[in-house]
Amino acid sequence: MQEKIRVLVIDDDQELCSIIERYLKNADYEAQFAHTGAGGLKMALAGDYQLIVLDIMLPQIDGMSILTELRKQSVVPVLMLTAKNEESDKLRGLQLGADDYLTKPFSMAELMARVDSLVRRYTKFNQTAGAEKVLKLTHVSLDWQTRMVLLNGKPLELTSKEFELLYFLAAHKGQIFTKRQIYQQVWGEEYAFDDNNIMSFISKLRKKIEPDAARPFFIQTVRGVGYRFNQEG
Known part of the structure; x- marks a missing residue:
């Protein structure tokens, strides 16, 4: 039952x-x-x-x-x-x-x-996420079960939605996603918010994870299309 x-x-x-x-x-x-x-x-x-x-x-x-x-x-x-x-x-x-x-x-x-x-x-x-609970990349490690994020070996504090957003992009590194695709995959429903909301989450995440948020290394903008996690990340 x-x-x-x-x-x-x-x-x-x-x-x-x-x-x-x-x-x-x-x-x-x-x-x-x-x-x-x-x-x-x-x-x-x-x-x-x-x-x-x-x-x-x-x-x-x-x-x-x-x-x-x-x-x-x-x-x-x-x-x-x-x-x-x-x-x-x-x-x-x-x-x-x-x-x-x-x-x-x-x-x-x-x-x-x-x-x-x-x-x-x-x-x-x-x-x-259960298929691969721990993502170990070059600079970043993400543990789905514990919600632990390590950036160059140091713990990083993220909100629940920031973690899910980062996990999704990192799990598909190198793949380009539109804002609509990101929202539908991470929020799990039809895209309802304007672009500024997705951009706000990306911006806050970059401030926490990027060495230089003005020149993003991990979360890259693909002009006119959307975002992707750096293949070298």
Whole structure:
């Protein structure tokens, strides 16, 4: 018998949680809930979940702080919920390691579509990475299981999405990918963001990995096409 996929929802709106619970269970997910930031963080760090749905505005500890602590130990997909419709909040969440976001109010159909998409991506990406868990290149070593990155033998701290982006490019070094292809492979869904979002992730990754971010050695831009990981990397 196949084990159910476990989803943790951290939101202080108990009425909304009751509705979400009904939809998750109807889709055959196992749902657990926390209504405070402190309780949610404790459950997230202690439990084995395949997805976390996380509200930003929470009592005790806010969602951004929870995400920051969670990303120190876990790469579980995180879907952020926010009542704010400000681009800066969304971008901050993505930069801290969130995988997707929804702005309240939202429909249950949209929520479930994003839940399904994130679970599929996480499962697919883990299965793909499982074939070669450790990538050992000339200057860079990446361990999928531990999320450890070594640059010239020294550990490098990356967010969850930065790691997955680097792992994908490094696993296909020398191969050129468009922004759309990168998004579809790493985010696991149709390309929905404008080019500036992909460029922002590439820029932040370059600042961490490149000896000179102004003259990238590892992640190269192929003008008019996209990006590739240097064959000599």
